[in-house]
Amino acid sequence: MQNVAMDVSFWILQCLNALQYAMLLFLLSVGLTVIFGLLNFVNLAHASLYMLGAYLGISLAALTGSFWWALLIAPLLVMGIGAGLYFTLIARLRTAGPMNQVLVTFGLIFVFLDLVRIGWGDIALGLAAPPALSGTLHFLGINYPSYRLFIIGLGGTVMAGMWFILARTQIGAMIRASVENTDMAAALGIDVSRLFFLVFCCGCALAGLAGVAAAPILSATTTMGITILIPTMIVVVIGGLGSLEGAILGSLIIGFIDVFGAVLMPSFSALLTYALLAAVLVWRPHGLIAARG
Amino acid sequence: MLELVGVESGYGETLILHDVHLSVCAGCVHAVLGRNGAGKSTMLKTIIGQLPTRQGVIRFGGRDISNLPPNQRAKLGIAYVPETRDIFGALSVRENLQLAARLAPPNQGRNPKGWNIDEVLDFFPQLAARLNHSGHQLSGGEQQMLAIGRAMMMAPALLILDEPTEGLAPLLIEQILQKLTALKAQDITILLVEQNLHFASALADEISLMGRGQIVWHGTAAALHKDTKAQANWLGV
Ligand SMILES: Nc1ncnc2c1ncn2[C@@H]1O[C@H](COP(=O)(O)OP(=O)(O)OP(=O)(O)O)[C@@H](O)[C@H]1O
Ligand SMILES: [Mg+2]
Numbered sequence: 001m002q003n004v005a006m007d008v009s010f011w012i013l014q015c016l017n018a019l020q021y022a023m024l025l026f027l028l029s030v031g032l033t034v035i036f037g038l039l040n041f042v043n044l045a046h047a048s049l050y051m052l053g054a055y056l057g058i059s060l061a062a063l064t065g066s067f068w069w070a071l072l073i074a075p076l077l078v079m080g081i082g083a084g085l086y087f088t089l090i091a092r093l094r095t096a097g098p099m100n101q102v103l104v105t106f107g108l109i110f111v112f113l114d115l116v117r118i119g120w121g122d123i124a125l126g127l128a129a130p131p132a133l134s135g136t137l138h139f140l141g142i143n144y145p146s147y148r149l150f151i152i153g154l155g156g157t158v159m160a161g162m163w164f165i166l167a168r169t170q171i172g173a174m175i176r177a178s179v180e181n182t183d184m185a186a187a188l189g190i191d192v193s194r195l196f197f198l199v200f201c202c203g204c205a206l207a208g209l210a211g212v213a214a215a216p217i218l219s220a221t222t223t224m225g226i227t228i229l230i231p232t233m234i235v236v237v238i239g240g241l242g243s244l245e246g247a248i249l250g251s252l253i254i255g256f257i258d259v260f261g262a263v264l265m266p267s268f269s270a271l272l273t274y275a276l277l278a279a280v281l282v283w284r285p286h287g288l289i290a291a292r293g
Numbered sequence: 294m295l296e297l298v299g300v301e302s303g304y305g306e307t308l309i310l311h312d313v314h315l316s317v318c319a320g321c322v323h324a325v326l327g328r329n330g331a332g333k334s335t336m337l338k339t340i341i342g343q344l345p346t347r348q349g350v351i352r353f354g355g356r357d358i359s360n361l362p363p364n365q366r367a368k369l370g371i372a373y374v375p376e377t378r379d380i381f382g383a384l385s386v387r388e389n390l391q392l393a394a395r396l397a398p399p400n401q402g403r404n405p406k407g408w409n410i411d412e413v414l415d416f417f418p419q420l421a422a423r424l425n426h427s428g429h430q431l432s433g434g435e436q437q438m439l440a441i442g443r444a445m446m447m448a449p450a451l452l453i454l455d456e457p458t459e460g461l462a463p464l465l466i467e468q469i470l471q472k473l474t475a476l477k478a479q480d481i482t483i484l485l486v487e488q489n490l491h492f493a494s495a496l497a498d499e500i501s502l503m504g505r506g507q508i509v510w511h512g513t514a515a516a517l518h519k520d521t522k523a524q525a526n527w528l529g530v
Contacts, residue, residue, distance in 0.1 A: 170395065173388045177381045183343050184379040188393050189367035189447065 009142040014259055020148045020217075022255025023155025027210035028228060029235040030162060030247040031203025037179040037242020038196050039094060044105040045085070047232060048112035049204050051225035053078045053211025055120050058127045058220055067130035071212050078208025079201050086200055109226065116222055127215035151213055158206065159248060166244055175199060179242050231258065234273060238280040240287025249288055294319040294354060294482050295340070295451055301348035302339040309335045310506045313349070317451070317499075322473075322483040324493035324514075327503035327527060333486040334376055336503070337455050340484075341373045342366045354450070370450030376459060376486075378440040382429035386420060386439055389428055393446035407448020416472060417442055434465040441472070452476070453484045458492050470495060490528065494518065502527040 032046045053074050060070035060077075085108075093101050128134070129147040136143040166172035178185040178192050186192050211220075218224060235254050239246025254273060261269030280288060295317040303309040309332045317323040327333050338344045340351060342363035351359045358366050367373075372393075381389050390410050414421045417438040423431060431439060437457055444452055457473070458466040466489070473496055477483065487493040493500060494514035502510035502517075504527045510520070517523065 170391070173384055173392055176383050177388075177392055180381050180383050181379055183363070184375065184381070185392075186363040187341055187343070187367055187373045187375075188443070189364050189395065190392075191364050 009140065012140055013142050013144065014263055015256075016144055016148065016152065018256040018259035019252075020151050020155075020255075021259060022251040023151055024210050024214055024228070025231060025235050025255055026155050026247060026251035027158060027206050027213070028232045029239070029251055030158075030244060031206045032232060033236045033239065033242055033247045034175070034179075034244065035200055035203045036236065038175065038199050039090075041090060041094060042098060042101050042105065043090070044102060044229065045108035045112065046203070046207055047225040047229035048109050049078050049082060049207040050211040050214070050228060051116060051220070051222070052081060052112060053208030054127075054215040054220035054224060055116055055125070055211075056208070057212030057215050058125050059120075061127055067127070067216075070127075071209070074212045075205040075208035078211070079205040082204025082207075083197075083201055085204075086197060090200070109229075112225070113222055120220070122222060124219040124221045125215075126219045127212075129216040147216055151217070154209075154213060158209075162244060171195075231273065234277050238277055238287055240284075240289040243287065243289045246287050246289035294321075295484065296352040297336075297340070297349065298352070299349035300336075300339060300346055300351060302335060302344050302346055304335075304344070308347070308506075310339065313506070313508055315501060315508055317482060317484050319482055320480045321498045322477050322485060322496050323499045323501065324485045324487055324497035325501045325503055325508075326487055326490065326493055329488075331503045331527075332506040333503050334455055335506075337373065337375075337453055337484070337486060340366075340453065341371055367447065370448070372444035372447045372449030372452050374437075374440045374444050374452070374454045374457060376455040378436040380428040380431060380436045380439055380443075382427060385425055385427055386431070387424045389439055389443050390446050393443045408442065408445040410446075413442035413446065416445075416475075433460055434462070434468075437461060437465075437469065438472075441469075445476075449481070451482045451484060455486045456488060457485070458487065458489050466492065490517075490524075 028047065028050055032043065035041060035043055035046070056077050057070040057074040060073050061067050064070065064073075089104060089108075093104055133147040133150050135146055137146050137149060166175060174185070174190050174195060177188075178190060178195055182192055211224075214224070231254055235247060235250035238253065239248070239250030253276070257272050257276060258269065261272040265272070284290070295315075297313050297315040300313040301308060301310055313336060315323075315325075315336070325333050325336070335344065339346055342358075342361060346359040349359070350357055353366070353369060353371065356369070358369065361369075381392070384392070387410065390413060394409070408416070414424075419435060420438055420442065423435060428436070428439070441454070441457070454473075457469055461469065470492055473483070473485075477496060483496075485493065485496065494517065497514055500512060500514055500517050501508045502523060509527055510517075510523045512520070
């Protein structure tokens with residue numbers, strides 16, 4: 001009896017961990033996938049913005065003395081950096097073909113990496129969770145850090161908000177229409193470039209938000225961007241490029257596979273994700289929820 | 294209302310239109326006919342700005358629009374029903390219509406006869422039961438109706454239709470013909486591309502024939518009926 005109870009709470013714990021990881025992946029992949037869907041643009045530097053979010057968040061928390069200010073302002077700064085990138089590089093690269101886009105944004109990863117090294121140094125930096133969230137909550141027979149629950153809630157809120165905007169508002173309909181058929185959207189009078197820019201900025205802000213939110217759990221390191229880039233790309237590909245539902249589904253799948261894989265079959269866990277990726281690509285080359293027919 | 298002077302256009306390196314001249318008068322229905330591959334759709338795409346004007350000028354209401362992006366041309370009142378209809382499959386029928394309506398409200402200098410959703414449904418009652426279905430679920434005929442209704446939601450000054458009868462059953466073609474005749478009676482300017490001579494001559498005040506990327510003949514439907522040589526040269530299959 002004692003053992004069963006132990007077991008159940010162990011699995012609840014793992015589920016929450018998976019959910020929390022999935023939410024981080026979601027915050028990153030949703031921006032990447034919507035940007036890809038709209039701009040047909042692969043921004044490998046998206047995860048660098050996540051890293052910048054974490055570092056900027058740490059500095060801002062030190063500056064303002066409040067985690068909450070950091071959580072609010074860092075994404076806005078990252079959005080500003082994204083807007084700068086858009087005007088200097090990305091707008092010009094839009095018609096340059098995928099190979100050039102990959103090369104340039106791959107190069108950007110190293111630029112940001114070095115900038116962070118210069119600005120913050122090479123050692124991992126921590127960020128303390130805000131006092132209100134630094135304890136643990138006791139429920140369902142487990143103790144779980146309240147900050148991790150906060151991340152789950154934050155991801156869920158962003159998910160619900162994005163779903164509402166995309167599914168229920170005029171601007172959401174404009175975005176879905178432009179993802180599906182850019183030319184026809186423009187023929188209906190939609191300023192597609194402005195819409196793209198807006199969406200790009202929001203995607204960057206979400207990457208920054210993910211970075212600040214992750215800092216108290218994972219610490220900020222110069223490799224954090226590169227580490228999360230691969231799973232994020234996998235989420236985007238298996239979910240379906242350009243699809244919000246795909247990003248949700250993909251994040252949950254990869255989050256759970258990663259956490260449960262590590263528990264159940266530690267020696268295969270790394271392989272598991274790639275096997276899934278290959279299987280999805282064979283079975284549904286456009287992803288589980290394709291945005292375009 | 295719409296005027297093309299010496300327009301040149303194409304895809305990438307390939308030039309398709311050479312020195313196209315066309316003039317559509319306000320309140321007229323102007324039909325453009327021609328064989329497959331003559332360049333009719335290319336001309337329409339150039340007019341709406343999907344393809345750049347390489348040479349020449351496109352004037353709309355006296356204004357040079359050759360260098361305006363497509364969305365600004367739409368705002369001036371050019372509505373387009375493409376050959377492929379291009380209904381947004383991920384959007385509901387209602388959303389497809391509402392999207393186009395964003396342009397309508399100010400109505401300055403535009404056709405005051407733009408429709409709202411109720412008027413689209415009056416015109417195409419078949420769509421009423423489909424309002425909350427997604428675009429994916431429509432039949433070919435329903436897509437065509439929605440594409441026309443969507444264009445009319447923009448309160449256009451000029452309605453451009455690319456082969457509205459293509460792929461439709463004869464009964465539906467007759468129905469669309471009736472609907473467009475009703476639109477014509479409302480004094481809406483229409484530029485129509487067609488393969489179906491009967492359909493075009495029933496509707497058009499003026500007809501232009503296109504061949505190898507140029508306008509090669511221009512006149513009335515009656516004149517075209519008499520000119521069997523032009524028919525044989527530019528339409529015969
Ligand atoms: N996207 C494209 N890229 C390159 N060439 C194209 C493209 N679309 C059409 N063409 C070529 O341009 C020429 C004119 O095509 P267009 O579609 O304008 O003809 P059309 O008169 O509309 O014919 P149809 O009656 O079959 O619709 C054709 O030779 C066609 O092969
Ligand atoms: Mg055509």
